[in-house]
Amino acid sequence: MPVRLTPAFLSVALALSTASLFAADAKSGVVIYATGGTIAGSSASSTDTTDYDAGKLGIETLIKAVPELNQVATVTGEQLANMPSQDMDQKTLMKLSKTISQKLEDPAVHGVVVTHGTDTLEETAFFLDLTVKSEKPVVVVGAMRPATAVGADGPMNLLEAVSLAANDKANGRGTLVVLNDRIGSAFYTTKTNSTMPDTFRAVEQGYLGSFVGITPRFYYSPATPTGKRHFDVSKQESLPKVVILYSYQDQDSALIDAAIKDGAKGIVIAGTGNGSIPTRTKETVKRLMEQGIPVIRSTRTGSGFVSRKEEGIGSGFFNPQKSRILLSLALATGADMATIERYFSAAE
């Protein structure tokens, strides 16, 4: 099945002929790091949007499919991995973060784009937001329909992501997420729907901006999320293991204990409501905290704040998957319990 080009790209080409709509500096250097996902997905059927293979097409194919990229920036691509994002691991994350940090020091590079599967895109984006220290834009982009599908969203998403990474207005905003014509902050954005193209949202915090044509339009001037920290992983080889356990009626402590036996150095519980957990598990959580093993109580509800807890630590605004990344980075950089509690409190 050929990668679909014609109809969508024709209209993009027409839009590009209106030069005044176009804010990006045509000479900006943008590096695309490809890691796989649906944006590089392929299927034998043009109507297959669920059972295709993610992470099949190489970065050259993705770039060639969107010749308009060259009008937005001087684009180069590098294949860092090619996997469905459920297989993303800390080794690749660390490599990505270190490679991007180094690359952004190059004055010829205005920004970088990371192509990624959407399933764990928010985790990688959050990790990069906390570990890459640069005023230059880092944009993480994916697609919900494979490149071979009717109405594939990947080519336009990629073009918008590169346009954003090439644009001065994206500077100083941390890592950004682009899908479905919208720009989100990696700090808050999460995947909210398993199959729909408008899946990425920050339920309470909203979007930072959107695209008009392929020009990014921000709603606000640059701001830093409250309580955002930087973690230097440049000398780090690996990250401590942190697991997520899902809470439900009848939950007991068996899996918490099993996780610790398996080498977990921290636990995140996707608690019910405001991070509540069954009474019978509280003693275990208390014991782990006393032993210096942090237990973060987040929420399985999909949004909202988890307040301070007597047993364990409330996750603040961080959902379970973001809590896992934050706790792992906190442990890797030697944070003590009080510091970890502060990281999750959403305080400055």
Ligand code: DAS
């Ligand atoms: N399995 C998905 C992944 O790679 C496909 C996608 O959404 O990109 O995350």
